[in-house]
Amino acid sequence: YREKLKKNQIPVIEEEVCEVHVNAKQQLTAIQLASGKIIEAEKAFTAFKGNKLNNELALQLGVQVNENNHVVIHPRTKETNIKGVWAGGDLVAHSEQVTISMGDGTQAAIWIHKRLLGQPLPYD
Ligand SMILES: Cc1cc2nc3c(=O)[nH]c(=O)nc-3n(C[C@H](O)[C@H](O)[C@H](O)COP(=O)(O)OP(=O)(O)OC[C@H]3O[C@@H](n4cnc5c(N)ncnc54)[C@H](O)[C@@H]3O)c2cc1C
Known part of the structure; x- marks a missing residue:
């Protein structure tokens, strides 16, 4: 998969997200990484591992x-x-x-x- 991403020039960034930026309408505008780098975005998908099963x-x-x-x-x-x-x-x-x-x-x-x-x- 990494090869495919590379081939399609889709970068993989493995860095902590420290802030999520939104506009006055609470819509996503950017993601700020721990390094300070800001990635502008309109859409994002979150995936957390280890969802707890409340059984x-x-x-x-x-x-x-x-x-x-x-x-x-x-x-x-x-x-x-x-x-x-x-x-x-x-x-x-x-x-x-x-x-x-x-x-x-x-x-x-x-x-x-x-x-x-x-x-x-x-x-x-
Ligand atoms: C980050 C994230 C993003 C997601 N994105 C999407 C998406 O885009 N589209 C989509 O379709 N689904 C998405 N999901 C999945 C979706 O949220 C769940 O499938 C859905 O909420 C499950 O509903 P539920 O009623 O089974 O459980 P829950 O919504 O978890 O409700 C269970 C409730 O029971 C309560 N409870 C647990 N144990 C007890 C107890 N012993 N006594 C009393 N109450 C108790 C809990 O507090 C909770 O309120 C996402 C989930 C996460 C975590």
């Missing part, structure tokens, strides 16, 4: 997790192995996107509603 509550409840400690859910209902416990979003294995989390929640709500009404779920 403590699920573990306390005895919910089944996979090899990466993500909560295992039924693909259709989003219910966990424990009846009445649902999960979605970043807690389960997926691609960490807001829209997916929202979809999981919406889908789970349908089946939570059915449970509350005493209707059987597909695997009951």
Whole structure:
């Protein structure tokens, strides 16, 4: 990948970012590096390694997790192995996107509603 970046004249800068500059509308204008160098930019993408998985509550409840400690859910209902416990979003294995989390929640709500009404779920 580094070769490809080099070939396309895309520089790789491995330096600490110490300030993010914004305009009066809070829009990004530049990134300031620890060396003092300022890189003007309109768009940026942040990527932090080591995102923490907040699965403590699920573990306390005895919910089944996979090899990466993500909560295992039924693909259709989003219910966990424990009846009445649902999960979605970043807690389960997926691609960490807001829209997916929202979809999981919406889908789970349908089946939570059915449970509350005493209707059987597909695997009951
Ligand atoms: C820097 C960054 C950039 C991102 N950019 C994008 C992007 O551009 N587009 C995109 O689609 N996604 C992006 N994501 C991913 C997106 O933010 C997540 O996928 C999404 O927020 C997950 O939603 P969630 O509801 O599953 O979890 P969260 O948003 O993490 O919500 C979980 C909530 O539960 C709370 N909580 C945890 N444990 C407990 C507990 N025991 N009791 C009570 N409350 C608890 C937490 O405090 C938190 O408020 C980005 C993420 C990061 C970190």
